Structure formats: structure tokens, C-alpha cells
Amino acid sequence: MRLPRPLPPLLSLRAFEAAARLLSFSHAAQELFVTQSAVSHQIQKLEADLGVALFERRTRSVELTSAGVAYYARVHDAFELLRLGTQEVRAPSVERTSLTVGILASFATRWLAPRLQAFSAACPRIDLQLRPEIALADVPGGEVDVAIRYGLGGWRGVHAQRLMTERLSLVCAPSLVAGRKRPREPQDLLRFPLLTSYSRQSFEWDAWSRRFGLDLTQSQQVHLHDYNIVVEAALAGQGIAMGRHRLIARQLASGALVEALPDARLDHSRIGWWFVTPKGNLGAAASAFRDWLAEAAKEDALEPTH
Structure with a gap:
């Protein structure tokens, strides 16, 4: 054969x-x-x-x-x-989705960045493209898919869901208020430069001063471009900053920053971090990111004030 x-x-x-x-x-x-x-x-x-x-x-x-x-x-x-x-x-290829997020640089570096690995593990098919912007990005016009913003909410033409409120108190380097220089009441703060970041409305300073009876018209204010710069200036002893506790928890815990008036904390029902989306139905990637943010925010609960 x-x-x-x-x-x-x-x-x-x-x-x-x-x-x-x-x-x-x-x-x-x-x-x-x-x-x-x-x-x-x-x-x-x-x-x-x-x-x-x-x-x-x-x-x-x-x-x-x-x-x-x-x-x-x-x-x-x-x-x-x-x-x-x-x-x-052949096994089907895994489809990946890109999600462009408008975000403040301070929130991106001080809150979101340490949690990105957890997000990647929870949503491995979503690639986040972070776009730091001072002003609110054009969410309805498609400049970004979604945004994370700080403020009171109520922006026109978008849907805003609050992720978490913010706790505010005035913070600075320990050396700035050591010994006899330590302020005893809100009026004593006028002896120091007040460090502020860019905002169309100074809502956090306005809310804090109304709550604790401080007239800011005679204050010496130093206007800085971004909240990250405000924090660095405060760490360097350049003045007193409005402390957003969600973003400066590590500096407060280490003592690099201290509260100038520890008993003057403001927990405002509306001031906080918001998830901003176009009106209408969300895509799957945006919905997954929103849900993950909501869970991460729950885990970042603030200690009760005394």
C-alpha cells in the first residue's frame, strides 16, 4: 500500500x-x-x-x-x-471603553488617584481619561463624557448628583499659629493672609464666614490658581487656607496642617463633590463609574464633629 x-x-x-x-x-x-x-x-x-x-x-x-x-x-x-x-x-476579544472625565486637578491628585487601582480592578474594561479643568467642562456639548465638580450643584443644562459633602475648616502650618499667635476667635484670622483658589463664586468662604460671623471685607486675601497651590502655600506657612477635609485628610493626620480654629468646622448640606452628566440616559461606562464613585464616597465617611 x-x-x-x-x-x-x-x-x-x-x-x-x-x-x-x-x-x-x-x-x-x-x-x-x-x-x-x-x-x-x-x-x-x-x-x-x-x-x-x-x-x-x-x-x-x-x-x-x-x-x-x-x-x-x-x-x-x-x-x-x-x-x-x-x-x-478563538475567545472573543475584550472590548474596552474610554471614558473622558472633566475634573479638578486637586480632586484628581488628592482623592481619586490613590483609588484608581481599585477602580481598575472593579471595572477593568473602562479606560479613564482624566481632563483637569478649573472651569466646568462642556458636558452637554461632548467636550467630556462626565465631570466631577466641587460646589453647590445646580449647574444649568446638566444633571448633577452629589457624591459626598465636604467638611470645611481653616487650616495652616503649625508654625503660623504657634504660641501667642494662635487665633482664639474668627476675628483673629484677619491678622493672617487668607489663601483662596479660583472660583466664580467664593461660596465656601461666604458660607463659613456667615456661619461663624466673620466679615471678610477687610481681610488680606491671596488668590491662587488652583487648590493644589493653596495647600502647598499653606504647608509653607504662607497663610491660612480653607481646608477641604476630603482632600487634606493625610496632611491633617500627620500634623503638617492644623486647624486654626478647631471648633469652627462647617458641614454644609450642599457644599461638596458632584457627579455631573448630560441630561438623559447614561452609557454603561459612565453608569459604572458613577456607581463605583458612590461606593468609594461611602467608604470615605468623615468622623462626626464634636
């Missing part, structure tokens, strides 16, 4: 199929990421194994012989079957 001859090498068949389909050794070489001479060598091996010429070599082109045309039809069909079979068996 005669044994069937073995099939030609797969490399030779791949080179032939590509060259016959493209009618070009050089184009086949580019597709297969090999040299043109390698394609030519594999086809010569195949022709020697089959004992027939598959191509007519011309000066600037190649053409299939009648044997090449017949063989290409079979080889091409075989490669198509392999491709389809592989597609059916």
Missing part, C-alpha cells in the same frame, strides 16, 4: 497563497513581514516539491500558470476554512 506523500511545508503554502492572491512577490513579502527573496525561495521549494511551475516570471510582474490557477483555488479555500474555524474557536 502506497503511503500518501506529505503536504508541502506551511510556510511555502502561505507564501504561494499570498503571492498568487496579490500577483506580486514583493507585496506578499510585505504582508508576511519577510523579504522578497524569502517568498521567492519558498515558492521555488513548492514548485520543486510539486514538480510543476506555478508562476510565469516576467521582468516586472508574475502571472499564474494554469496549474497555479487551479492550485491557488484549492489553497485559498483551505486558508479561508482555517481562518473561519479559528474565528469560531
Whole structure:
């Protein structure tokens, strides 16, 4: 009984199929990421194994012989079957979604960044693209998909869901209020520069001063671009800052910042961090990010004030 001859090498068949389909050794070489001479060598091996010429070599082109045309039809069909079979068996690729988030740099660096690994573990298919902006990004216009903002809420043209309220108190470097320099009442704060960050409305300073009876009209205020700069200036002893406890918990715990008036804390029902979205239904990625933020906010509960 005669044994069937073995099939030609797969490399030779791949080179032939590509060259016959493209009618070009050089184009086949580019597709297969090999040299043109390698394609030519594999086809010569195949022709020697089959004992027939598959191509007519011309000066600037190649053409299939009648044997090449017949063989290409079979080889091409075989490669198509392999491709389809592989597609059916291969595990589906994991689709990833990008979510662009407008966010204050201070919140991104001081609250969100330490939690990003937890988010990636919970939502591995979502790639967050953080876009730090001072002003509210154009959420309805599609500049960002969603935003996280600080304030009182109530922005026009968007839906805002409060994630967590903020606790406010006046903070500074310990050396600034050491010994006799320590303020005893709100009026004593006017002896110090007050560090403020950019805001269209100074809602936190206004709310705090109304609550504790401080007239800010005579205060020396230093306006800084971003809350991160405010914190760094306070750490350097440059003045007294409005402390947002969600963002400066680590500095308060270490003693790098202290409360200038420990008994003058403000827990406002509306001042806080908001998840801002376009009006209407949210996409799956935005909904997942919102739900994760809500859970993370619950875990970041503030200690009760005394």
C-alpha cells in the first residue's frame, strides 16, 4: 500500500497563497513581514516539491500558470476554512471603553488617584481619561463624557448628583499659629493672609464666614490658581487656607496642617463633590463609574464633629 506523500511545508503554502492572491512577490513579502527573496525561495521549494511551475516570471510582474490557477483555488479555500474555524474557536476579544472625565486637578491628585487601582480592578474594561479643568467642562456639548465638580450643584443644562459633602475648616502650618499667635476667635484670622483658589463664586468662604460671623471685607486675601497651590502655600506657612477635609485628610493626620480654629468646622448640606452628566440616559461606562464613585464616597465617611 502506497503511503500518501506529505503536504508541502506551511510556510511555502502561505507564501504561494499570498503571492498568487496579490500577483506580486514583493507585496506578499510585505504582508508576511519577510523579504522578497524569502517568498521567492519558498515558492521555488513548492514548485520543486510539486514538480510543476506555478508562476510565469516576467521582468516586472508574475502571472499564474494554469496549474497555479487551479492550485491557488484549492489553497485559498483551505486558508479561508482555517481562518473561519479559528474565528469560531478563538475567545472573543475584550472590548474596552474610554471614558473622558472633566475634573479638578486637586480632586484628581488628592482623592481619586490613590483609588484608581481599585477602580481598575472593579471595572477593568473602562479606560479613564482624566481632563483637569478649573472651569466646568462642556458636558452637554461632548467636550467630556462626565465631570466631577466641587460646589453647590445646580449647574444649568446638566444633571448633577452629589457624591459626598465636604467638611470645611481653616487650616495652616503649625508654625503660623504657634504660641501667642494662635487665633482664639474668627476675628483673629484677619491678622493672617487668607489663601483662596479660583472660583466664580467664593461660596465656601461666604458660607463659613456667615456661619461663624466673620466679615471678610477687610481681610488680606491671596488668590491662587488652583487648590493644589493653596495647600502647598499653606504647608509653607504662607497663610491660612480653607481646608477641604476630603482632600487634606493625610496632611491633617500627620500634623503638617492644623486647624486654626478647631471648633469652627462647617458641614454644609450642599457644599461638596458632584457627579455631573448630560441630561438623559447614561452609557454603561459612565453608569459604572458613577456607581463605583458612590461606593468609594461611602467608604470615605468623615468622623462626626464634636
